[in-house]
Amino acid sequence: MHGKRILRGYFGMVNALRRDRFSFLRDTIREKNGGVAIMKQVKIGSCVLSLIQGDITEQATEAIVNAANSRLAGGGGVDGAIHRAGGPAIAEECRKIGGCPTGKAVITRGGNLKARYVIHAVGPIYQGGKKKEAELLRSAYLSSLQLAEEHRLTSISFPSLSTGAYGYPLKEASLVALRTIIDFLSEHPGTSLREVVLVLFTSPDLAVYEESLTQVLKERGIET
Numbered sequence: 280m281h282g283k284r285i286l287r288g289y290f291g292m293v294n295a296l297r298r299d300r301f302s303f304l305r306d307t308i309r310e311k312n313g314g315v316a317i318m319k320q321v322k323i324g325s326c327v328l329s330l331i332q333g334d335i336t337e338q339a340t341e342a343i344v345n346a347a348n349s350r351l352a353g354g355g356g357v358d359g360a361i362h363r364a365g366g367p368a369i370a371e372e373c374r375k376i377g378g379c380p381t382g383k384a385v386i387t388r389g390g391n392l393k394a395r396y397v398i399h400a401v402g403p404i405y406q407g408g409k410k411k412e413a414e415l416l417r418s419a420y421l422s423s424l425q426l427a428e429e430h431r432l433t434s435i436s437f438p439s440l441s442t443g444a445y446g447y448p449l450k451e452a453s454l455v456a457l458r459t460i461i462d463f464l465s466e467h468p469g470t471s472l473r474e475v476v477l478v479l480f481t482s483p484d485l486a487v488y489e490e491s492l493t494q495v496l497k498e499r500g501i502e503t
């Protein structure tokens with residue numbers, strides 16, 4: 280009886296210490312990233328994939344990805360925020376490019392943003408799931424990663440494409456996003472990318488992505 284109590288006390292203390300160490304780690308990461316807490320991080324080859332809650336326009340990665348439309352005409356959500364923060368030079372470049380088909384991406388300079396480049400990716404409008412939405416969403420992420428690779432970029436931040444105005448269900452979209460990014464990094468061990476960040480706007484969105492990350496890592500047999 281007495282022995283059990285001592286053991287319980289011992290494990291309680293160990294757990295408390297673990298919790299302390301974990302929150303210490305989290306706080307250190309928070310400081311490093313200008314107040315943004317990284318909730319989950321995983322290393323795939325030579326690249327770190329992070330899930331954070333934040334505003335994509337504030338990211339200091341070399342490129343940030345815009346949730347654009349095929350006319351590259353600007354709009355609300357991420358698109359509106361990027362054009363507001365980056366200034367008119369981005370829209371000017373977009374006008375010259377003219378447009379981008381759904382499932383593809385184009386690159387411009389970042390204007391006044393911290394990021395040097397904006398990769399404008401066009402995700403699909405969700406229409407029930409039978410209009411090749413998953414394929415097109417995958418392709419939008421993949422085209423962005425390929426553009427980053429072509430420009431030998433070392434870091435990129437993504438928003439959750441298509442899950443706002445375009446209505447793609449978040450859970451399904453998170454699985455497509457994470458499978459595409461993880462598979463790309465696994466299949467390109469020589470990639471220039473050292474950091475891929477998924478920036479989720481709200482904490483419920485982040486929680487969904489965290490759960491999906493655990494699922495995809497398990498599916499792909501990746502140990503953390």
Ligand code: AR6
Pocket residue numbers: 333334335336346347348352353354355356357358359360402438439440441442443444445446447478479480481484
């Ligand atoms: N930082 C990070 N994520 C954000 C931010 C932000 N500043 N603002 C919104 N989100 P959306 P879509 C989240 O609508 O669904 C535009 O009008 C948001 O909560 O920006 O691909 C374009 O011009 C959601 O989870 O992109 C297109 O016409 C996610 O980002 C159309 O909307 C994507 O929401 C594209 O729609």
